Amino acid sequence: MLRLALYLGANFAILAVLSVAFRLFGIDSLLQANGVDLNLTALLIFAGVLGFAGSLISLILSKSMAKAAMRVQVITTPRSAVERWLIETVHAQADRAGIGRPEVGIFDHPSPNAFATGWNSNDALIAVSTGLLHHMDRGEVEAVLAHEVSHAANGDMVTLALIQGVVNTFVIFLSRIAGLLFDRLILRIERGYGPGFWIVSLIMEMVLGVLAMAIVMWFSRWREYRADAGGAALAGRRNMIAALERLRQAQNAPPLPEEMRAFAISAGRVQALFASHPPLEKRIAALRQGV
Template sequence: MFTRIALFLGTNIAVLFVLNITMRLLGIESILDEQGVGLDLNALLIFAGVIGFSGSLISLAISKWTAKRMTGAKVIERPRNEAEAWLLDTVAGQARRAGIGMPEVAIYDAPDVNAFATGMNRNNALVAVSTGLLGSMTRDEAEAVLAHEVSHVANGDMVTMALIQGVVNTFVIFLSRVIGHVVDRVVFKTERGHGPAFWITSIIAELVLAVLASIIVMWFSRRREFRADAGGARLAGREKMIAALERLQANVRQPHLPDQMAAFGISGGIGTGLKRLFMTHPPLEERIAALKARSS
């Protein structure tokens, strides 16, 4: 569940960084300095929008490829055993009931209990599960996890996340340049062009604003998880979905993901205080309580 967010955000940041550097090397940011006097805010907003949405949309477009490369997920072309046949049949049935095209189904070798869905098209997505999940969960619990991921696809969550990230990127880039420009002109009295203060300040402002903006993205991500849990309950059954989350809760203190991806495990980990603001998933106890509060 968390893996798809990790892959998307990581790729988005990388693409955004490359595009930023490229634009600076090509001198395109010079359009923001109007005759050495001030910022052309309209041009700046267009520039920020192009860079901001390019990062998120490119990340979305290559999300399936990235996921396969980073996790080593192998798509099941022809089932080699009963477990793979069950996976294909289960996802096919859920996709049909959810009204989406059959996703690619993959397995990747990892001891952690994890699963993810990704793809820019709800009719051409990828659903993958770890070997750890298959070995640790019952069929009913695994069915619920698959239903949760299929619900993400049906809800168009990756596209929505890409659009939200694009808007956030745009305003981060826009505001950081405005702050850099003001500091350069007012504090350091640069009269023409942009001095070193502009570049230093805009970079620092972009980093700070990106951290603050991620709180918005993470809040929205947590809301989408409740919706996917509800969708999983409809497709697989409420009790199965609750049982799957309870199984994850029992394993939450034994993560096996690499350090750089530990925060993106299927269970969402544990977050308190400020750390909670940066969680992409709500705490498991809240998700379980929300499902139990729903009528049968």
Template sequence: MFRIGLFLATNLAIILLASITLRLLGVGGILADNGVDLDLQGLLAFCAVFGFAGALVSLLISKPMAKFSTRAQVIERPADSEQRWLLETVADLAKAANIGMPQVAIFPAQQANAYATGWNRNNALVAVSQGLLQRFDREQVRAVLAHEIGHVANGDMVTLALVQGVINTFVMFLARLAGFFVDRVLLKNERGLGIGYWVTTIIAEIVLGILASTIVMWFSRQREYRADQAGAQLSSPAAMISALQALQREVNAHVPNQMPDTMTAFGISPGWKKDVRKWFTTHPPLEQRIARLQQL
């Protein structure tokens, strides 16, 4: 309930802050001078409700969607010693991180990967790939699990959803504001919402959405550094570094990435893109993550 309250409080704070900023900038007066009677506060509230609602719904259904998209099988009763060790290790790490025991799952992928998701830090989901279990030793697997537990303990899923909600709000608001300006001020349309409004709004949402996604991706990269540090604290710096080096070998060997695009932000190693695409990636380069841990 605290995290839902955080969503609502953030929503109201964004509306209040943006309303004050719009008044200080005199946006309403500029539009009024051009014959545009627009309730900026009402429009902002509308965008905030829908922007945060989308992020909240995505967060609330993140666990079942993750299981479905990765075909993850939750371990209800351990079928062998490996599954028993997985459950015991996650339980030990969760206790050390002071969170509830997450569900533990294995998903069929040859790439060494893992993810954590869920809106409640005391009822999350931690999943590892079959490739990770096959090619990593137990100390490395434990470090990867500690990294994912770090995400849960840090509340990264909720915080990322909050950031996405803020981004959604301002993209919707600014796109519609641009649409009104073009339609009413430039094209002088006085009969409802004309084609200028709709075309401008759609184009502005696409452009602003692309630009704003770099902010979300930047935050995602920062949370990976924090999860690495948490993993090092819960396991050991040497084990976490060893696990990241093993992941780096996987990337260099071009092991196919079978993680769905919708789950990329939640995996531990989605790969690193060069050139302009690096601004749109969820994870920093593995060599930088290793270097940071080596400085601890």
């Protein structure tokens, strides 16, 4: 809850600073002089509400959505030695990381993979694929579990949702300003909203949305390095490197559904500016260098 309060507070502070800056630099007056009757404070609040609504709702529902999407079988009463070992390992790692014990589950998928999700560190879900259990030995699986526990301990699910909310806010804010300026200055529409407003706003949302996605994915890649380091601390650096090496060998395996890739330990072979994960080679190198 502290992380949530800090990020919401930071976003409101940014909105307040922008509002003051617009006044100090005379942007309010410039807009009014050109017939743009815009209440920037109200627009900032409107953009903030819209920008955060979707990401926070997704965060709150993330665990139930992941269970349904991946058909996760949550282990309540272990039915085998493997299931018992999974629960004991995750719970021991969570205790060492200082967070509440997550739910542990298994989902049927041929590729070796796992993910962590949940709206806060003390109410997480750690799920592993049947492919992971089939392709990796216990030391490697332990490292993957530690990586996911580190995601939960670092609050990465919350932080990613909040960063998404911040960038959504400014995409909506700036696109609306661009649309209104086009209406007033180009089309000379003095009141209300003409077609130019809606068209330009939509185009700017798409353009700025691409830039915003690049920012969000940069953070997603950065958090993978941090979770790798956390996994190495909990399960041993050698095990963590071995697990990533194993994932590198299985890069041609079918990836998880796109909506789950940002939360998985591996997102497959595709790596670019908009990739949620850095290349496995770079992650392995970072661990070997002790980064």
